[in-house]
Amino acid sequence: MKTAFIYTNKYLKYTPPDNYPWSVRRAEATYNLCKRLGLLDHPWITVHQPSPLAQEALYNFHTKAYVSLLKEANDGHFKEEWLRYGLGTTECPVYKGVYEYNLLTAGATMDGAKLVKEGHVERAFNVCGGFHHAGKDFAAGFCYINDVVLAIKSLLSHYTRVMYVDIDAHHGDQVQQAFYSTDRVLTISFHQDPKTLFPFEGGDEKEAGRGKGRGYCINVPMAPGTGDDEFLWAFGEIFVPAAGAYKPGVVVAVTGVDGLATDPLSNLKLTTKAYTEAVEIICRYSPKLLVLGGGGYSLEHSSAAWTLLWATINGLGCSDEDMVSFGGAFWGDGICSLQSSPIFVSEKERKQTRNHLSRVVRRLKNEVLSLIK
Numbered sequence: 001m002k003t004a005f006i007y008t009n010k011y012l013k014y015t016p017p018d019n020y021p022w023s024v025r026r027a028e029a030t031y032n033l034c035k036r037l038g039l040l041d042h043p044w045i046t047v048h049q050p051s052p053l054a055q056e057a058l059y060n061f062h063t064k065a066y067v068s069l070l071k072e073a074n075d076g077h078f079k080e081e082w083l084r085y086g087l088g089t090t091e092c093p094v095y096k097g098v099y100e101y102n103l104l105t106a107g108a109t110m111d112g113a114k115l116v117k118e119g120h121v122e123r124a125f126n127v128c129g130g131f132h133h134a135g136k137d138f139a140a141g142f143c144y145i146n147d148v149v150l151a152i153k154s155l156l157s158h159y160t161r162v163m164y165v166d167i168d169a170h171h172g173d174q175v176q177q178a179f180y181s182t183d184r185v186l187t188i189s190f191h192q193d194p195k196t197l198f199p200f201e202g203g204d205e206k207e208a209g210r211g212k213g214r215g216y217c218i219n220v221p222m223a224p225g226t227g228d229d230e231f232l233w234a235f236g237e238i239f240v241p242a243a244g245a246y247k248p249g250v251v252v253a254v255t256g257v258d259g260l261a262t263d264p265l266s267n268l269k270l271t272t273k274a275y276t277e278a279v280e281i282i283c284r285y286s287p288k289l290l291v292l293g294g295g296g297y298s299l300e301h302s303s304a305a306w307t308l309l310w311a312t313i314n315g316l317g318c319s320d321e322d323m324v325s326f327g328g329a330f331w332g333d334g335i336c337s338l339q340s341s342p343i344f345v346s347e348k349e350r351k352q353t354r355n356h357l358s359r360v361v362r363r364l365k366n367e368v369l370s371l372i373k
């Protein structure tokens with residue numbers, strides 16, 4: 001098996017406003033941690049330097065009018081009329097280089113798709129990708145260009161069936177929307193119930209696809225406070241049979257780690273255990289796999305979690321002992337443990353979140369999973 005870690009220091013050239021949560025520093029920190037721990041040194045691993053995407057490639061999803069606005073925004077001067085396209089908000093600010101930055105991150109995801117599609121690697125990882133909220137003509141939720149939709153569209157030229165799995169704390173709304181009426185893409189999103197978190201609508205289990213796409217869209221909304229045991233139970237109940245029935249040629253995964261209990265932007269109570277075990281299962285069901293980072297708003301915890309996910313993608317153990325053996329020399333250098341500390345979830349909260357999730361899972365099993373042929 002060959003794998004590619006996609007990264008360039010050029011990401012660091014672009015500087016969104018101070019305190020902007022989607023920091024390119026997370027990609028840098030993940031790359032540095034992986035490097036320090038020897039997780040990029042194996043003979044089957046390549047570090048791939050991405051190239052910016054050509055403007056024309058954006059038109060496979062985005063409208064020409066929107067792309068031209070985003071291009072104009074590249075000099076950093078805001079125009080009030082752009083607000084209707086979601087540009088210039090606190091979530092999607094206009095700043096110098098905003099267009100170039102998005103061409104580069106989308107290019108990184110598309111390079112990953114290409115490496116997989118052309119058979120150079122079986123698994124590719126772009127930590128600086130997964131902008132699942134960008135619409136065809138608007139920016140939203142830190143996302144300007146939907147690299148996920150672009151990558152899936154390019155994979156559809158080679159594979160009959162693409163499965164998209166999203167374990168970011170937020171609903172993968174615009175990816176779902178883009179493939180809502182087709183059976184060639186199965187979208188599965190596990191997320192905090194949008195009634196309680198951005199994007200504040202949709203993402204419930206009743207949204208299950210339309211027309212030919214009926215049954216090829218699965219949503220697993222989780223109540224605030226959901227912890228590892230409940231999430232992993234639902235993941236096993238839904239993802240495993242769905243992937244087994246669908247038999248995709250390739251899988252695209254958004255592994256936003258903003259569901260970690262330590263994350264400032266969500267209210268889930270997951271730890272790295274939930275993420276590494278879910279990604280291990282995803283790997284098992286993916287003949288080919290493109291993994292994108294997604295959200296994650298604590299620099300330290302996000303980069304630690306993605307480092308563990310990179311180890312998982314490569315079939316390497318990710319216990320603390322394994323990490324010591326990968327890079328023991330660095331262990332005393334400020335890294336205590338990549339694993340999350342255990343999280344306390346009270347019995348009352350556990351019961352509430354479990355009841356909520358049981359209802360969702362039951363409904364999906366009765367009404368949606370059997371539609372996958």
Ligand SMILES: [Zn+2]
Pocket residue numbers: 168169170256258294295296
């Ligand atoms: Zn998110």
